[in-house]
Amino acid sequence: MTVLGAPFGNVNGAAFRTGNGRRYDEGMKALADRLKERARGLGFVLAGVAAAAEADGFAALRAWLEQGRHGDMEYLSRHGDARRHPRSILDGVRSVLMVALCYDPDGGAPLAGETASPRGRVARYARSADYHRVMWDRLNELAAWLEAERPGCRAVGVCDTAPLLERDFARRAGLGWFGKNAMLLHRRLGSYFFLGALLTDLELPPDAPHETAHCGTCTACLDACPTRAFVGPGVLDARRCVSYLTIELRGPIPEELRPGVGDRLFGCDVCQEVCPWNRRAPAPDPALAARPDLEALDPVELLGLDEEAFRRRFKGTALWRARRRGLLRNAAVVLGNAGGPEALPALRRALADAEPLVREAAAWAIGRIEARGGGPRPAVNGGPTPGLPWA
Ligand code: B12
Ligand code: SF4
């Protein structure tokens, strides 16, 4: 039976049923298999199909937004309703192919105290070229392949920025379960991977959803979070999360949360580092191998970057998202937590920075270092902030 290249819909009468009880023709099954094979050929380590229906977690998202847990990520509430159904991205969508791409799990940044000035940790996901470009390029290739196989079909690739609850659809497509750390986890891969999606109006047979969870009685991530950002298992108050505070927040980091930032300059991996499922994380995709110059950064040096130098250094990396003022704010906070008197000249110069955000963080850091009385730099190991209530 020749089905490939035939128009989509019922083909040749051959059909089979999937777990959702629906009938799909053999042609679509073969096409879905070849699509997933093609995805693996492009370096995606996981690929599964979910039916394009209302997001399972939409009510949870709505409640989360109503509680204000998204903080200043106003794009989440602005496009809140659009996350209900992927048709907001592609009219007539019937299937969502979810894919995963591994980033670099290795190369922990040296702890403060091991070098002359403290190093600012960069979260693993941000230590390579910007993953969006890598993901979008490959999804576009996949879309082109599908459109060549089925002329007239429509396919669109998205990652991060479109109003799609990616973890929800990834679970539905069978890629993994929601860990108590809110990450999508896979038994073999752990969680150091990105998600992407290819939406299409083809009706591909869906894979079985991942119905089980494998955290058991473990609570390592909840216990280790340095700012006590988890409201409960799987539910994060983003306003307290170091990732939000150092990447998304445009204003000053609330003072009571600054100690919890520790030496983390950009993003946070604590709730993944402690996860037993990440003990044997696989090698990264070659395009996402960590760049040694991005693994840990010198906050004193960062304070000396003007806009042009910042652009040259970070354009095309994930750190660009924080903009110069955000990254310099973070550098000052890291120094306030982990810096010694040798950081004071740079911080004093930063008091004259054009950005009030940078000036305020520098003044705070100077106060902290002076309060330590010129003693040795404190060892910052990123443990939980003492005395913070677990909401
Ligand atoms: C906004 C955002 C953030 C925010 C908010 C995070 C959050 N937990 O919501 C901040 C800035 C804090 C953040 C941080 C990080 N992020 Co982020 N983020 C996003 C983004 C753009 C939207 C997520 C969203 O809609 N959040 C709203 C909440 C309510 O949704 P949710 O957590 O996805 O939860 C849904 C389900 O998990 C489910 N659910 C939630 N709790 C429970 C509990 C139970 C029991 C059940 C059954 C279901 C359930 O319902 C929810 C609603 O549908 C996605 C990309 C995307 N478009 O989806 C990336 C994304 C989630 N982030 C990602 C990454 C890598 C990170 C960081 C690791 C980066 C870092 N190292 O600093 C951290 C991890 C923090 C953490 N532990 O979650 C990856 C996750 C990949 C993976 N394997 O899971 C994504 C998918 C980006 C990508 N394309 O790969 N992120
Ligand atoms: S451990 Fe880090 S990334 Fe995870 S929730 Fe806490 S602050 Fe956010």
Ligand code: SF4
């Ligand atoms: S650390 Fe433990 S509880 Fe948290 S996600 Fe991993 S297995 Fe689940």
